[in-house]
Amino acid sequence: MQIRIYFILLLGFAILSCDEDSKVEKEIAKVDVDFTIERFDKAFYEATLKDLPNLKSAYPFFFSKHEPDSIVIHRMNDSLQHEILQEVDAAFKDFDNTREDLVSMFQHLKYYDKVFSTPRIITLTNNVQYRDKVIITDSIVLVALDNYLGEDHRFYVDGNIPAYLAKNFKKEQIVVDLADGYAKKYAFQSTRKALLEEMIYFGKLLYFKDVMIPFKTDAEKIGYTENQIQWAEANESQIWSYFIEKELLYSTDPKLPNRFIADAPFTKFYLELDNESPGRLGQYIGWQIVKAYAENSGDGIMKIMQTEPEEIFRKSKFKPKK
Structure with a gap:
């Protein structure tokens, strides 16, 4: 009889805990977050020489003041860069699912940290520098999309990236990597x-x-x-x-x-x-x-x-x- 009462109490506590969690999640779902995902990778891929001043104005942190325009133009016309950007463009036609993940994560961050401010989200490519897949500052988050093309992508296979690392190079892990980055800040x-x-x-x-x-x-x-x-x-x-x-x-x-x-x-x-x-x-x-x-x-x-x-x-x- 005592064992039965014990398990009934445990079940009761579990139900109460689930109810509390559910209430919190309902409150979190009401938190307002507003952001756009800025596709610098796409803008750079589609840019022409006359677009360069606007790109520099919108994204000054991607351009060195000491770097002549000729270097930037060379990068814009580089065949390897075009190949990377084409693969990213094909893999990320839309951001609907990723955006939903980001909305939920930011809602949770704002709920638990009342002074948290939603940052700018900017996507780019970084030549598959997978140690820097995401970079987080107080006002800007950078996401290098060429690190999320799927574990079997030829960039990773041909680049001899170990399989135990490449298995997480998929778009579903973007929000996980961002959460990890924020965790390190706290x-x-x-x-x-x-x-x-x-x-x-x-x-x-x-x-x-x-x-x-x-x-x-x-x-x-x-x-x-x-x-x-x-x-x-x-x-x-x-x-x-x-x-x-x-x-x-x-x-x-x-x-x-x-x-x-x-x-x-x-x-x-x-x-x-x-x-x-x-x-x-x-x-x-x-x-x-x-x-x-x-x-x-x-x-x-x-x-x-x-x-x-x-x-x-x-x-x-x-x-x-x-």
């Missing part, structure tokens, strides 16, 4: 030397996505396939046991971030299961710790982003899924 920690501190830092970034882009799946938020997120969930207890048994949490060994945090095709436990695992499992576990802290503390997202990792870990009372 996140603070006084130190990131120990592995646990790194884990919780990236856990904060992922939890920020939980709050700001709840319409994305967990797999999309962390950049895993569905099989990879399922593997991480199924092996959560084993991963945690490994960290504890090897006494890695408070280690400042500089090799550990490369093994457990950095982008990689798999996580380096140096065990037989390595090839089965996705990379960045340290980030995944940090995410679960921050989630547990949020549930136990009741703190809002902005406070969580500023909370020190030791406090998050201690108050999270984290226990991995069995």
Whole structure:
């Protein structure tokens, strides 16, 4: 009888929690955001010499004052640039779905940060410099569309970009990358030397996505396939046991971030299961710790982003899924 009452109470709390979440999301949906997506890539692709003064006036940050017009004209006529711009133009005929994602993300940002101001959104190309897919400032967001043409695009295959990176080079990940960029602007920690501190830092970034882009799946938020997120969930207890048994949490060994945090095709436990695992499992576990802290503390997202990792870990009372 007691067990039955316990499960009934748990179910009741879950229903109440869902109702509260639903109320918040309804309030967020009322938040007004206004922006246009400015296609600099398209404007540059279609521009002629006589359009150059207008382009410089509208987008002065893309043109150096010390660069002669002859260099810009050469770039406008460059065959490689035309090829990149043609591929982008073909892939991004419209921005309807991406715009819907951006509207929702900005609504969430404005709801949780009352002083947030919606920026200009400008698209461009950057010769597939995938480390700089998005750039975020207080007033401008830049999105390099040639990094979102689909994982099998010849630019990535011929460019020998690793498959574990290219799998996230798709338009559905634009809002995920932007949310990650904003998360980094809000996140603070006084130190990131120990592995646990790194884990919780990236856990904060992922939890920020939980709050700001709840319409994305967990797999999309962390950049895993569905099989990879399922593997991480199924092996959560084993991963945690490994960290504890090897006494890695408070280690400042500089090799550990490369093994457990950095982008990689798999996580380096140096065990037989390595090839089965996705990379960045340290980030995944940090995410679960921050989630547990949020549930136990009741703190809002902005406070969580500023909370020190030791406090998050201690108050999270984290226990991995069995």
